[in-house]
Amino acid sequence: MGLVWWRLEMAAPAELEESLLWKLPLLGVTRVALQHPPEAPEQRQLLAWLPESDWPADQRQELERALAPLGEPFQVALPQVHWRRQADEDWSLSWKSHWRPDPVGERLLVLPAWLEVPPEQAGRLVIRIDPGSAFGTGSHPTTRLCLEALEALAGERTRAGRGADLEGLRVADLGCGSGILGLAALRLRAASVAAADTDPLAERATRQNAALNGLAPSALAVTTGSAEALLALLGGRPAELLLCNILAPVIEALIPWFGQLLSPGGVGLLSGLLVDQAPGLERDLAAAGWRVEGRVEQDRWGLLRIRSASDVA
Missing domain, CATH: 3.30.70.260 (ACT domain)
Structure with missing residues (x-):
C-alpha cells in the first residue's frame, strides 16, 4: 500500500x-x-x-x-x-x-519545466522554472512588476539604438530567489548575471533553473550571501543593471551598497515594497544620492526605477 x-x-x-x-x-x-x-x-x-x-x-x-x-x-x-x-x-x-504556462508582459513566458510551449505562445521568450523550488515563480505581483520593467527597459534601449534589448549589460541580482529575474534578463540578451541570496536553498534553486534553461555558469553566476558577496562575485566591478526584489526594510538597509553595485549611468529596479512604503523609501534613496525616475504599481505592490542623481536624465 x-x-x-x-x-x-x-x-x-x-x-x-x-x-x-x-x-x-x-x-x-x-x-x-x-x-x-x-x-x-x-x-x-x-x-x-x-x-x-x-x-x-x-x-x-x-x-x-x-x-x-x-x-x-x-x-x-x-x-x-x-x-x-x-x-x-x-x-x-x-x-x-x-501549473500552467504563464505569459508575462508582451514577450516573456514563464514555463513550468515539464510543460511544452503552447503553440499560441511560440513567439515568446521562454523562462523555464521548476516551481518546486519556490522562491519566485512569476505569479507574485512584485516578480511580475520586475519582469515587465525588464521588458520595458529592453524596449527603450532598442528604440534608442543602444543595442538589441539588454545587449551588453552586466546584471546584478540581489536577493535572487529562484533566479527568475536573472533568467529573464539573459533571455533579453543581457551579457551576464551575477546573483546572490542569503538563503542557500535559493542559490541551489537558481543553479537548477539556470541548468533547465541551458545556461553555462559563466552566464549566470550565483552565490550565497548579501551585497558584499554579490560585489565579490562581480569582481569588484559594478553592474549596469541592478535588480532587487526584496521587502522595503531590507532594501532600505542595502542602499549604502548601491553605489558599489551599480555603475554610473546604470539603472536599478527595486521591488518587493508595498505602495504605502514607497514615499519613505524614495526619501531614503534621495538622501543617499539616488533619483527615482519611475514608479509602477500593481495591487498593493510597487516598483521603483532608480538612477544616480548625478546622471543626466
Missing part, C-alpha cells in the same frame, strides 16, 4: 504568497504548489502535500501556528487552513497538474 497524504489547502493572498513559499520549505513542507487561474489571478490557492505518518494532528497544528505570524507585517490574518486526507495520492503528478 502506498503512502497516505494530508493535503493542505488555503487561500494565498498576494501579500502572503512569497512569504508562504519561503516559510513552508523551512518547516519541512517541500511539496507545494499554487493555483493561479489566468482568468482570475487574484484567486490564488496554495496546496501542499504532507505524509500522514510524519504529520500527526499536533504537528499540523504547530505548522499552522508557525505560519500565522506571516500576515502581521501586512495586517492581514492567515487564511483558514483546510486539511484533506488522501490515500495513495501521487502528489508529484497532482501538484504539477496545477
